[in-house]
Amino acid sequence: MESSFIIPQSPLIKDAVCAFWQLHRYNSSTLHQTIVPKGAVEIIFSFETTKLYAEIGQQSFTIPRCFIQGFHTCPVHLHLADRQSFFGIFLHPTVVKHILNFHPVEFSNSVIDLTLIDPSFYGLWHYLGEHNSFEKRVSIFTEWLIKRLPALTEREQAFNTFLNAHSDLHLSVSDVAKQFCYSSKQLSRKLFELTGLNTEQTLLYKKHLQAVQLLHYSDLSLTEITYGCHFFDQSHFIRTFKALSHMTPKEYRAKKDVVSGHIIDNVH
Numbered sequence: 387m388e389s390s391f392i393i394p395q396s397p398l399i400k401d402a403v404c405a406f407w408q409l410h411r412y413n414s415s416t417l418h419q420t421i422v423p424k425g426a427v428e429i430i431f432s433f434e435t436t437k438l439y440a441e442i443g444q445q446s447f448t449i450p451r452c453f454i455q456g457f458h459t460c461p462v463h464l465h466l467a468d469r470q471s472f473f474g475i476f477l478h479p480t481v482v483k484h485i486l487n488f489h490p491v492e493f494s495n496s497v498i499d500l501t502l503i504d505p506s507f508y509g510l511w512h513y514l515g516e517h518n519s520f521e522k523r524v525s526i527f528t529e530w531l532i533k534r535l536p537a538l539t540e541r542e543q544a545f546n547t548f549l550n551a552h553s554d555l556h557l558s559v560s561d562v563a564k565q566f567c568y569s570s571k572q573l574s575r576k577l578f579e580l581t582g583l584n585t586e587q588t589l590l591y592k593k594h595l596q597a598v599q600l601l602h603y604s605d606l607s608l609t610e611i612t613y614g615c616h617f618f619d620q621s622h623f624i625r626t627f628k629a630l631s632h633m634t635p636k637e638y639r640a641k642k643d644v645v646s647g648h649i650i651d652n653v654h
Contacts, residue, residue, distance in 0.1 A: 387409070387410070387411045387412075387644070388408075388409070388410040388411075389407070389408065389409045389410075389645075390406075390407065390408040390409075390520040391405060391406070391407045391408075392405065392406050392407075392520075392524065393405050394406065394524075394528075396528075398532065398535065398537070399528055399531070399532070401478065401481075401537075401538050401543060401546075402477065402478055402481045402531060402535050402538070403475055403476065403477060403478070403481075403528075403531070404426070404476035404477065404478060404550065405475075405476045406473075406474070406475055406476075406520075406523075406524045406527070407472075407473075407474045407475075407476075408472065408473045408474070408520045408523065409470065409471070409472045409474075410470070410471050411466075411469070411470045412468065412469055417464075417465075417466040417650055417651070418463065418464070418465060418466075418650075418651040419463070419464040419466055419643075419648060419649065419650050419651075420461050420462070420463055420464075420648070420649040420651075421461060421462040421464070421647055421648055421649075422461050422598060422630065422631040422633075422638065422647045422648075422649075423457070423458045423459055423460065423461070423591070423594065423595075423630045423631065423647075424458075424595065424598070424646075424647045425457055425549070425581075425591060425592070425595045426457070426476050427454070427455070427456050427457070427476070427477045427478075427479050427482055427490045427493065428454065428455050428474055428475065428476050428477070429452075429453070429454050429474065429475045429477065429500065430452075430453055430454075430455070430472055430473070430474045430475075431451065431452050431472065431473045431474070431511055431514055431515075432449060432450075432451050432452070432453075432470070432471070432472055433451075433471040433472070433473070433514075433515050434467065434469050434470055434471050436467040436468075436469065437449075437467075438464065438465065438466055438467065438470070439464070439465040440462055440463060440464045440465070440497065441462070441463040442458065442460060442461075442462050442463075442495055442496065442497065443460050443495060445495075445496070447497065449464075449497065450497070450498075450499035450500070450501070451501075451511055452499070452500045452501055452507045452508070452510070452511045453497045453498055453499055453500055454482075454486070454493050454497075454498050454500055454503075455493055455496065455497050455498070456490045456491065456492070456493030456494040456495075456496070456581075456582065457490065457494050457580075457581045457582055457583065457591070458494065458495050459494070459495060459582070459583070459591075459630055460495065460630070460632065461631060461632050473514060473520075473523050473527075475527060478538075478546040478550075479545070479546060479549060479580040479581065480538060480542035480543075480545050480546055480580065481535065481538070481546075483579075484534070484535060484536055484538075485531065485534045485535060486500075486503060486504065488503070489579040489580065490579070490580050490581065490582075491578060491579050491580070491581070491582045494581070494582030495582070506530075510526075510527075510530055513526055514526055514527070541566070544565075544566065545566075545576070545577075545580065548562070548565075548566075549580065549581070549588075549592075551592075552592070552595070552596040552599070554592075555589075555592060555593050555596060555615055555616040556616050557589065558589075559573075559585045559586055559589070562585060562589070563585070570585065573585050590626060591630070593615045593616060593617060593626070594626055594627060594630050594631075596614075596615045597611055597615045597617075597623065597627060597635065598631075598638070598646060598647055599646060600614065600615070601635055601638055601639045601642070602639075602642055602646040602647070603646070608620055608623070608624075608635055608636070611623065611635070623635065
């Protein structure tokens with residue numbers, strides 16, 4: 387497996403893009419991959435000709451060559467061939483409306499073919515496919531994005547920071563509403579546009595995301611993770627984690643792949 391990852395440093399681009407990544411995987415067998423909910427709006431370009439298949443909830447579909455996905459509240463199950471070549475972009479949620487004229491909620495628990503939304507993505511896919519260099523692909527996408535991207539407002543930037551932060555897991559709904567100078571209803575409506583979740587659900591989802599990181603990268607006990615992520619108790623943590631990931635924290639930790647949130651099963 388070959389992988390690349392970069393967090394942009396240019397002020398305009400880092401307000402729009404959380405990170406760029408690239409993955410080339412070569413296997414001797416078919417893979418089943420499970421991706422637990424990871425709280426991201428993501429554009430992905432697939433460059434292999436072999437068809438790839440996925441399930442989200444009760445939906446089964448062929449993965450498009452160029453697609454976008456939003457916040458998921460259930461795992462994504464992928465059926466991958468022996469070769470995969472992907473280039474991806476994690477977008478800040480408030481950027482999506484500006485570049486696609488859709489709120490991210492439209493992509494929650496789904497994978498949408500971007501060429502059906504904007505035909506220019508078909509040409510962009512071809513142009514990116516002509517270059518294997520990760521740095522060149524980042525440059526190409528950055529150039530494409532800058533032409534479509536206005537400067538974000540301070541409030542839009544604040545929402546992106548809030549959705550990416552893990553230091554505020556103790557906050558209540560009223561705390562967050564005060565932080566944004568919104569009523570509880572206004573806040574819930576705005577977060578639903580960005581995540582498909584109301585405020586209370588978003589706060590719980592953020593706790594889940596931090597728990598995934600700690601399960602993946604630390605040796606902390608479940609009890610330590612429970613209270614570190616501000617769950618009421620361990621049963622509440624396990625119940626929440628299982629509702630979103632369809633497995634217990636212990637099962638995730640035992641099966642985790644190299645990439646956070648990913649589980650790989652070889653199928654010979």
